[in-house]
Amino acid sequence: MADTTDLKAWLDTVTVDPAVRELRPDYRALVIAAEGLRPGPSDATSERLLTAAEETARAWLAHTPVEEHPHLAAWRDAFRAFGAKPQRTRPSAEALVRRAETGLPRVDRLTDLYNAVSVAHVLPLGGEDLDHYAGPARLVRATGEEVFETTAGGEPATEHCSPGEVVWRDDRGVTCRRWNWRQCTRTRLTRTTTRAVFILDALGPLDDAALAAAGEALTEALLRSSPEAVPAQRLVRGD
Template identity: 50%
Template sequence: MLNDIHVDEAVRALRPDFAVLLVEAVGFVNGPSDDRSRKWLAEASAQAAPLDHEKIEAWREAYRAFGAKPQRTRPSVDALIRRMPLPEINLVVDAYNSISVRHTLPIGGEDLRRYEGPARLVRATGDEKADEVLGDPAPGEVVWRDDAGVTCRRWNWRQGVRTRITEDTVDAIFILERLAPMTMEELATAGAELVTLLQVISPEVRTSTRTIG
């Protein structure tokens, strides 16, 4: 899957500073939130950036560039920081949400077994289909999609139900999305921290990574 994921040139033209770190994790055992993941969430909450942080502002600017209103449909890390204390979902989601807040970095998690074809980040044509939770995207909107349709709208605003990580998920792809002023070094550090937490959850997990941009 990693080698087939791509970012469309129309997205690169919109934000030349965009980069994405992909972490593939195969063969893990997920489960309900526990004391470990609650500690990760609490520690991340204590380190959360202010809402006017330059990393969050960069994402708001990116949303405006394709016609979205970030005060109505917020970038994922903006919305997450507003939800203090961080909600408990399940072990794996708690892990990547804690890394997201700690680094002020949008992170998505997708169930690989529910994908149809490779993931790609594109600007919508208006013909794409999405589930009822997402609603169909507008032309020009930045979306993640696969062969079956949209998996995440407005870059990282909201994920669809079909590919959502649940307690039954065993194979996943994690999407860590960077804009300046975040450095590529910090992006790599966030990815390494996520891999460490996945190994704590499930020592037998097998991981691989790829950076685009």
Template identity: 50%
Template sequence: MLDDIWVDDAVTALRPDFAVLAMTARGLRNGPTDDRSRAWLAEAAEAARPARTDRIDAWKDAYRAFGAKPQRTRPSVDALTRRLPLPEINLVVDAYNSVSVKHALPIGGEDLDRYSGPARLVRATGDEESEEALGRPEPGEVIWRDDAGVTCRRWNWRQVARTRLTEDTTNAIFLLERLEPMTLEELKEAGEELADLLTRLTPEVRISSRLLSGGK
């Protein structure tokens, strides 16, 4: 899966500073929120500092670049940090949401077994299959998709239900998306932190990662 993920040149032309750290976690044991993940969420909420609004502002600019209005459809990390205290979903979602807020970094987490073909980040033609609740993407909109259709609209605004992480998920993919001023080193550190939390949940989990940057 990781070797086949790609980012279209039209996306990197829009934001040459874009990079994504793709991670797979196989053999997870998920479950309902517990005291561990609740503590991670609380710690992340404490770490959410106004000084990192520049990272969120970069995503708002990226949304405007393909015609979206970030005040109406907010980048995922912007929407999440406005929901403090953070929502409790399940162990794995709590883990990546806590890392997302702590680092002001959009992260998508999805059930790998519900994918059809590889993930790819493209600019939409407007005729991609999408769930009714999300609607079809607009031409030129940045979307994540697989062979079956849209998996996330407006770059990281909202994911489809089809690939949602549930308590039954055992194999997951995470997409950690970076724009400047966040550095690639800081992106890797966030990935290491997520891997650590997932390993605490499932010591035998098998984690692999791949950094895509500059259209590669």
């Protein structure tokens, strides 16, 4: 089992399975791990970033339908490729952008930061508590036997993914279903999280320079919010 205490060493264990690469050869993940984070409720820093992201999204939404944005359209195609229906289970960035017109959710300072970057840069971006990870992060196509910990009716529940579904997983089970649709309860960020991993998902319409810019924006936001944070990152192509 990979040790998560050494951020750079852990990042080296993150993989994209060849079956996912076959599905979308243009896929890349920028994985950013950080420790020394300051968790807590939403604050002035996260509010400024969310407000700016809402304004950015509203500006392009005024003349471009959500589903016609090139990167979001590519993600809809990716979801369809493994059998998901993007009208029912939307890629995470699309779901957030659709909420930008009426106001993004305010969750907690760490979640707010990555949601703001996701909307401003129009890419799926998830954050998880690294202390609750078990081994390396792996993007695979599910067999249908993997465990996904979630809630139903406010109570803990366990689901199993559809065979062929693209999922992030670790040694204990699935950490995020349908590529970037829903995160599990076990590794979700909380107001006590001090070590986290953030996964920025990119397909062809979002080039490497734009992906790097999104990563820089997230890193800057984390350091502004948590000046003593120590980040590390790795671009994973699955080659």
